[in-house]
Amino acid sequence: MTILRNVRLAPTRHDDPAADVEIENGRFTRFTPTVPQTGPTQADSTQTDPARVESKAAGSAAAGSVGSQPDVIDGAGRVLLPSLGDVHAHLDSNRMGQTFRPHTADGSLHGLIMNDRANWRDGERSVRDQAAFATAVIIASGGTRIRSHAQIDADCGLERFTGVRDALAAHADVLDSQIVAFPQAGIVRESEVRDLLDAALSEGADLVGGLDPLQYDRDPVAHLDVVFGLAEKHGKGIDIHLHERGTAGVFSFEEIAARTKAHGMEGRVTISHAFALSSNPDAEVERMADLIAEAGISLTTVAPQNGVLPQRVLADREVTLGLGEDGQRDYWSPYGDGDLLRRTWQLAFTNGFRRDADIADCLDIASRGGARVMAGARPDGTSLKQDARFGLGVGAPADFVLLEADTVTSAIMDCPAGRDVFKAGRLVASHGELIGGMR
Ligand SMILES: [Zn+2]
Numbered sequence: 001m002t003i004l005r006n007v008r009l010a011p012t013r014h015d016d017p018a019a020d021v022e023i024e025n026g027r028f029t030r031f032t033p034t035v036p037q038t039g040p041t042q043a044d045s046t047q048t049d050p051a052r053v054e055s056k057a058a059g060s061a062a063a064g065s066v067g068s069q070p071d072v073i074d075g076a077g078r079v080l081l082p083s084l085g086d087v088h089a090h091l092d093s094n095r096m097g098q099t100f101r102p103h104t105a106d107g108s109l110h111g112l113i114m115n116d117r118a119n120w121r122d123g124e125r126s127v128r129d130q131a132a133f134a135t136a137v138i139i140a141s142g143g144t145r146i147r148s149h150a151q152i153d154a155d156c157g158l159e160r161f162t163g164v165r166d167a168l169a170a171h172a173d174v175l176d177s178q179i180v181a182f183p184q185a186g187i188v189r190e191s192e193v194r195d196l197l198d199a200a201l202s203e204g205a206d207l208v209g210g211l212d213p214l215q216y217d218r219d220p221v222a223h224l225d226v227v228f229g230l231a232e233k234h235g236k237g238i239d240i241h242l243h244e245r246g247t248a249g250v251f252s253f254e255e256i257a258a259r260t261k262a263h264g265m266e267g268r269v270t271i272s273h274a275f276a277l278s279s280n281p282d283a284e285v286e287r288m289a290d291l292i293a294e295a296g297i298s299l300t301t302v303a304p305q306n307g308v309l310p311q312r313v314l315a316d317r318e319v320t321l322g323l324g325e326d327g328q329r330d331y332w333s334p335y336g337d338g339d340l341l342r343r344t345w346q347l348a349f350t351n352g353f354r355r356d357a358d359i360a361d362c363l364d365i366a367s368r369g370g371a372r373v374m375a376g377a378r379p380d381g382t383s384l385k386q387d388a389r390f391g392l393g394v395g396a397p398a399d400f401v402l403l404e405a406d407t408v409t410s411a412i413m414d415c416p417a418g419r420d421v422f423k424a425g426r427l428v429a430s431h432g433e434l435i436g437g438m439r
Pocket of ligand 1: 088090149241272326327
């Protein structure tokens, strides 16, 4: 057992009382108010030095508790937040840590796709090593889960997919991860893509992806036949990029929702970006939200300026929403730095939020929302609010971040350095570095 003493659990005020947290077998087992210590005890006499706290926690990762004596960590009054997740990543195209290169794409979606195709082989690291670098940055920022798309097309075949797969496999003990076999350049446009997606799903991809069936492939029936057909064949989920706006987006929402129900895939389909929800009249947005709620479709956003999702409309219908970063400093854009707390700030900022409760909702989307996107809705119909599988509750995985802050809002505004990240109760990253170094 591990006892984490004197932490403030997602506080709303700077003087919210501290708590002690008990962790056993990687899960939270008890939360109790912190009782001020009158003097050092045998169990915690070495815990006042932060350096010792870290080494003790790191040591517990390898050794665990000895006998019935718990490991005791002094949280020193720091804020404890549930860990975050990047549930819309592209680990195969980022250039974080590499020499900065000027942006060279034109503004169209096709131009961006072809700019990436023309340049991705010029990276200074292999796909595998660059994906591992980005994974480490994301974990150290507070992320313990990643859903990454891996591009599959006629140019790269499975090369980018295997790079992402191998990088995530190297982090399997410190990260929950999923890979989407992603047809970035379309399915209908390049005839070999269907078989490549099929192969990736046989070789470890967790979900099959899709991209703008109407406006990019210009053949939505053929596109979605492949996506849903492969998902059914392999028994895997779906995560479709939908940049389509206005009525085109409505059409794709309707098609995807109808097929999700027809294939019995409720809870296993995600629509990423979902710009149709930010570019239609209110009544139409509410109708689309009803459709995806009925079909158990989850959403991810990367918090763009021009594509803010109607969070209140979605929350009212218990639609699961997760947060991601998309690319980071890649051939698509210079934005994105792997810091999920900063992306949570961006989610709040692009929504124009000021109230603490609204900003706390953004943290919930970045943490519990993403976890639920990856796990899928519960088959028993448990609502998002009642879903105790994730977050700061007894029985949930002890995946959390410790940092210096006054409140949740101040943590999101300040994005403080010096974070300690725990996965299943074990310290996995501290002060920006993975414990044990790069993998
Ligand atoms: Zn994307």
